[in-house]
Amino acid sequence: MQEGxxxxxxxxxxxxxxxxxxxxxxxPIVEIVHIAGFTLLVGAIxxxxxxVLGWSRSLPVDQLGRFLLPWSAAGLLLIVPAGLMMFSxxxxxxxxxxxxxxxxxxxxxxxxxALLFHTGVYRTVAAWNAERTAPMTARxxxxxxxxxxxxVICCGRLLAYT
Numbered sequence: 751m752q753e754g755x756x757x758x759x760x761x762x763x764x765x766x767x768x769x770x771x772x773x774x775x776x777x778p779i780v781e782i783v784h785i786a787g788f789t790l791l792v793g794a795i796x797x798x799x800x801x802v803l804g805w806s807r808s809l810p811v812d813q814l815g816r817f818l819l820p821w822s823a824a825g826l827l828l829i830v831p832a833g834l835m836m837f838s839x840x841x842x843x844x845x846x847x848x849x850x851x852x853x854x855x856x857x858x859x860x861x862x863x864a865l866l867f868h869t870g871v872y873r874t875v876a877a878w879n880a881e882r883t884a885p886m887t888a889r890x891x892x893x894x895x896x897x898x899x900x901x902v903i904c905c906g907r908l909l910a911y912t
Contacts, residue, residue, distance in 0.1 A: 758841040758842055758845055759841075759842075761837075761838050761841045762838065762839075762840070762841045762842065764838060766835060766838050767838040767839055767841070770835055770836065770838055770839035771839050771840075777836065777839060780832045780835045780836055781832070781836060783828050783832040784828065784829055784832035784833055784836065786828055787824075787825045787826070787827070787828025787829035787832060788825065788829055788903065788906070789825070790821050790822070790824050790825030790828065791821075791822050791825030791826060791829060792825070792899045792902075792903065793821070793825075794818040794819075794821040794822040794825065795818075795822060795895060795896075795899055796896060796899070797814070797818060798811075798814060798815055798818050798892075799892035799893075799895045799896050800892075800896075801814050802884045802888050802889060802891075802892040803884070803889055803892050803893065804883060804884070804889075807880065807881050807882070808880060808881065809880070810879045810880040811875050811878070811879050811880070811884070812875050812876075812879055844909075847909065847912055848912070849905050849908050849909055849912045850905070850909055852905050853902055853905035853906055853909070856898050856901050856902045856905065857902055859898055860895060860898040860899055860902065863891055863894050863895055863898065864895065866891065867888065867891045867892075867895075870887065871884075871885055871887045871888045871891065872888070
């Protein structure tokens with residue numbers, strides 16, 4: 751059982767958390783699923799961002815976005831449960847880890863950036879959909895997205911060492 755009361759204490763004392771800590775293969779398998787999910791999510795996001803930055807201008811931005819969205823969603827469907835399962839194994843350790851907290855903050859920032867992109871400059875996509883340079887705002891948001899997601903991946907990797 752994990753130390754402490756409250757939600758973290760309860761989570762750390764669940765059967766799932768115990769299985770994550772004691773099973774030889776469960777944690778590594780869940781971690782692989784988490785990494786595969788990030789590959790799908792960040793791969794799809796990176797391809798979209800690179801298109802917004804001007805790569806493969808013959809591909810319409812809106813069509814590429816519609817194509818990549820299911821891949822992003824599939825990635826999220828792997829990432830979220832796997833991440834929660836890993837978190838449950840050591841909730842107090844993760845909740846007090848600065849790298850983990852930075853990772854969560856960067857994910858939130860990436861989500862806000864995507865929301866601002868889709869509710870802002872993306873509404874004008876018809877004007878720059880194919881064979882045209884995206885507006886500076888769109889390109890800056892694509893750069894920010896790439897930087898944020900790469901940093902999220904770095905933080906995830908650094909968790910093994912902090």
